[in-house]
Amino acid sequence: NEAGIPMIIQGNEIEGVSYIGSDNYQASKDMCAHLLKEHGVKNIIFFAGTRESYDSELRLNAVRDCLRENHCEDYLKEVYYTNWENAEAENYINKLRMSGEELPDAFICANDGLAMATCVALFNNGYDVPRDVLVTGFDYIEDSKIFDPSIASVDQCFTEMGEATVRLWRKLLDGAERGISDVIPCKFVPGDSCGCHDFRDSDRLRRQRGREAFSHRSETTYFNRKLDIIDSTILSCLTYLELKDNLNRLLTNDHVFEGDSFHVLLEPNFGLSIYDSNIKMQTDRYSKNVEVLYSTEDGKVFKDELFPSHDLVPGRDPSGPNHLYIMLPLHDEDSAYGYLVFRDCIDKLMNHFLHTYYTRMSLAFEKFRHALTLDHINKRLLDLMGRDPLTHVNNRMAFEDKEKYLQSQINSNPDVKFAIAMFDVNNLKMVNDSQGHEAGDEYLLRACHLICNVYKHSPVYRIGGDEFVAVLTGEDYEKRDERLIKINEMMSPYSETLPLPSDYVSIACGMAAYDSNSDISAADVFKRADEAMYKDKAEKKS
Numbered sequence: 001n002e003a004g005i006p007m008i009i010q011g012n013e014i015e016g017v018s019y020i021g022s023d024n025y026q027a028s029k030d031m032c033a034h035l036l037k038e039h040g041v042k043n044i045i046f047f048a049g050t051r052e053s054y055d056s057e058l059r060l061n062a063v064r065d066c067l068r069e070n071h072c073e074d075y076l077k078e079v080y081y082t083n084w085e086n087a088e089a090e091n092y093i094n095k096l097r098m099s100g101e102e103l104p105d106a107f108i109c110a111n112d113g114l115a116m117a118t119c120v121a122l123f124n125n126g127y128d129v130p131r132d133v134l135v136t137g138f139d140y141i142e143d144s145k146i147f148d149p150s151i152a153s154v155d156q157c158f159t160e161m162g163e164a165t166v167r168l169w170r171k172l173l174d175g176a177e178r179g180i181s182d183v184i185p186c187k188f189v190p191g192d193s194c195g196c197h198d199f200r201d202s203d204r205l206r207r208q209r210g211r212e213a214f215s216h217r218s219e220t221t222y223f224n225r226k227l228d229i230i231d232s233t234i235l236s237c238l239t240y241l242e243l244k245d246n247l248n249r250l251l252t253n254d255h256v257f258e259g260d261s262f263h264v265l266l267e268p269n270f271g272l273s274i275y276d277s278n279i280k281m282q283t284d285r286y287s288k289n290v291e292v293l294y295s296t297e298d299g300k301v302f303k304d305e306l307f308p309s310h311d312l313v314p315g316r317d318p319s320g321p322n323h324l325y326i327m328l329p330l331h332d333e334d335s336a337y338g339y340l341v342f343r344d345c346i347d348k349l350m351n352h353f354l355h356t357y358y359t360r361m362s363l364a365f366e367k368f369r370h371a372l373t374l375d376h377i378n379k380r381l382l383d384l385m386g387r388d389p390l391t392h393v394n395n396r397m398a399f400e401d402k403e404k405y406l407q408s409q410i411n412s413n414p415d416v417k418f419a420i421a422m423f424d425v426n427n428l429k430m431v432n433d434s435q436g437h438e439a440g441d442e443y444l445l446r447a448c449h450l451i452c453n454v455y456k457h458s459p460v461y462r463i464g465g466d467e468f469v470a471v472l473t474g475e476d477y478e479k480r481d482e483r484l485i486k487i488n489e490m491m492s493p494y495s496e497t498l499p500l501p502s503d504y505v506s507i508a509c510g511m512a513a514y515d516s517n518s519d520i521s522a523a524d525v526f527k528r529a530d531e532a533m534y535k536d537k538a539e540k541k542s
Contacts, residue, residue, distance in 0.1 A: 006172040008165055012054065018172060019181040020165045024055060024138075027154040027186030028062030031136055032108070034188060036070055039134060039195060041105040044076050047092070047118065049084045049110045056110040059138060063108060077104060084110075086117035093121035103133045106194075112137035112144035115151045119193065130195040140189055146209050149192030150202035160184050223353055226257055227360045234364040235371070240271035243368060244293055251294045257357075259343065260299040261323075263314055265290040265307060266330070266338035270365075274372045281335035290338060297343075313341050328358035332366040388462040390441055391448040399461035399469055406471070406522040410514070418473050419480050419513035420525050421458075422533035423451055425466040426494060426506035426540065434498055446505050454487040469526075477513070484511055494540040508537030 008018045035041040046063060049056030060079060067073045082088035089109070096103070109115040115137030119129050129135050129149055137144055137153040144151035161184045168182055190196035233250050237243040247264070255262060268291050273279040286309040295302035297315030307314045313325055323343050330337040340358055348354045386398030394402075409416040425447045432440035444466070451468055452460050458476040461469045472480050492504045510533025514525050 006169065006178070008168055008172070010161070010165075013181070016179050018168060018178055020161055020168060021181070021183045022156040022161060022186045023183050024058050024154070024156070024186060025062045027188050028059045028138070029066040031152070031154060031188040032063045032066035033070070034190065035106050035108075035134065035136070035194065036066070036072070036075075038190075039106070041134065042072070042075050043104040044106050044108055045104045046076060046079045047089050047107060047109040047114045048079055048081045049114075051081060053084070053110075059110055082110075082114060084114075086113055089114050089117045090121040090124075093118060093125060097125040103127065106134040106136065109135065109137045112139045112141045112151050112153055115153070115193065116144060116147050119147070119149065119151075129193050134195060135193040137193075144191075145200075145202065146206045148202075148206075150200065150205075152191040152194035152196065153189055154186050155189050156186050157184050223257060223356075226254070227357065229254075230361060231364050234368050237368065238372075240274060240372070244271075248294050255296070257353075259345070261297050261341075261343035263295040263297075263302075263341040264293040264338070265295070265309075265314075265341070266293050267291070267336055268306070270337050270369065274369055275376050277373075281337070283334045283336065286336060286339070293338075326354065328354065330358070330362045330365055332362075332369070337362065337365050337369075391445060391462055393448060393452065393468070394459055394461040396461065396463040398459075399463050402459065402461070402471055403522050403526070406525075410516075410519075410522060414516045416514065417477055418471060418525075419477050419511055420522075420529040421455065421470040421472055421480070421484070421509065421511045422526075422529040423447075423468040423470070424508040424533055424537055425468075426508055426537065427496065427500065427504075428466040430496065430498070431500065443504070446503070447507055450487065450490060450505055450507070454483055454490065469529075472511075472513075480511060480513065484509060506540065508533050508540060510534070510536050 006018070008020055010020050013019045013021070035044075044063070044067075046060055048060055051057070064073065064076060067075050080088075080092055082092075107115070107118050109118055115135050118135050122129055122133065122135075127133060135149075135151070137151040140153040140155035144153055164182045164184055168180065171180060172178065190199040192202060229250065230247075233246050234243060237246055251258065251262070251264070267281060268287055268289065269279050269281055270291070273281055288309065289306040290309045292302055292305060292307050292314060295307070295314040297313065297317075300315055302314035304314075312327070316325075324346070326342045326345065326349070328340040328342070330339055340361065342348065342354060345354065348357075386394055386401070388395040406416075406418060409418075425444060428440055428443060431443045448460070448462070448468065451470060455470045455472065455476050457474050458470045458472045461471075463469050470476075472483075476483055487507070487509060492501065492506050494506045495504070510529050510531065512525050512528035512532060514522075519525050519528075
């Protein structure tokens, strides 16, 4: 509205915005008057929604006003708030039966769902509708028309509302002032549940629905299977790139439901925000360019990776025939992920498939994004937890995990090949005491660099103040004896004479290879390497 785009809303009115609505109030009064005059009702219980519901309270006030105008306000015996929960209506009926109290003449329900639940509860307790009590609803939904008994209800006349919306839209396009509104009369439709059996042919409608049930069930089965496949395709992906590739492949191979004109467009920051919490999603608009995850118009694939969002639909021919496009937003609360575009699909609107489709798709994208974000955070936390802050090699916690992995390898494969090299940095206390801890840290870094340079193909761990471990596999394992000779050749001769040279590095080294004949655990290899290291330390000091 602020952008100057004509807008019409249905439901609650907003100042300055054009509105289309239906007159719930008068139709509710007509329904109440029908019960009074045609059926002699004198005892009414009203099943309301919530106290905060505008629609429910409007319908309740209409009933009260009708009773007051007919000088019988006391006919309304109770207002029971169900919070729009059908089970609450059922619980009320069950308690009423248990109490032994008489039924009212009529239950007036704030919507058809409550009315049908009320009828079911009454039948379950041995009562008959409408013989023992009348029941009315509101909304005139399809299920209430074929329900037994058909529910006396208020038709909000959505077809007429749609026609009025088009007339209102034309006025706005012709320059009419924004904020103009139109309210369509509703009409009360009597039915079996109020005793008016001859008012409509409910049996014919039930037979028609019975004939349609098979094809609808088959269509629903395929639709639900397709949604499950979309869910599993999205949620099984481990990266954003994999998501784009897999979902595009799925829709390319199977788009029977979506049709030859269907588009999935994502915000360019959707993928980036997974890996960086500082990158935020749009909340009040779409980005200038959106990412094309999948797009076909009249069966022609749109091949560009980005598309200007102000054009709305990739590949659309403005000079071509008119089509009905339906844009469905993908979002998590106020964060916009992108949008879907369907074309010419009134049938999918009528059976609520579109609503279910985009809701499931949006939820799948939301779960995918949150799962990958948490996985990324967990990996970073694990990396930080397993990283030594001074040397940036792995720490003791990481080595303990590695030791468990080595043990699992020993358990499953007795012929596994690995060795453990132990290192203890000589003279660290002397350096700390004589030159300070900064010099000691620099000394540790030189020692660590030496170990890493020699054992380039093996993970190195700092497991103590001056202790390091390398787990040797592959080339480092095959050439383990050569590597041990090399590291000893590259270090300084052991010395306790101060001052030590600025490039001084002396390390005690010990190594042990896993022997399936003598080693039961990885700890056995570690122990032998540790013993060899202390033997080397003693020899270097002597």
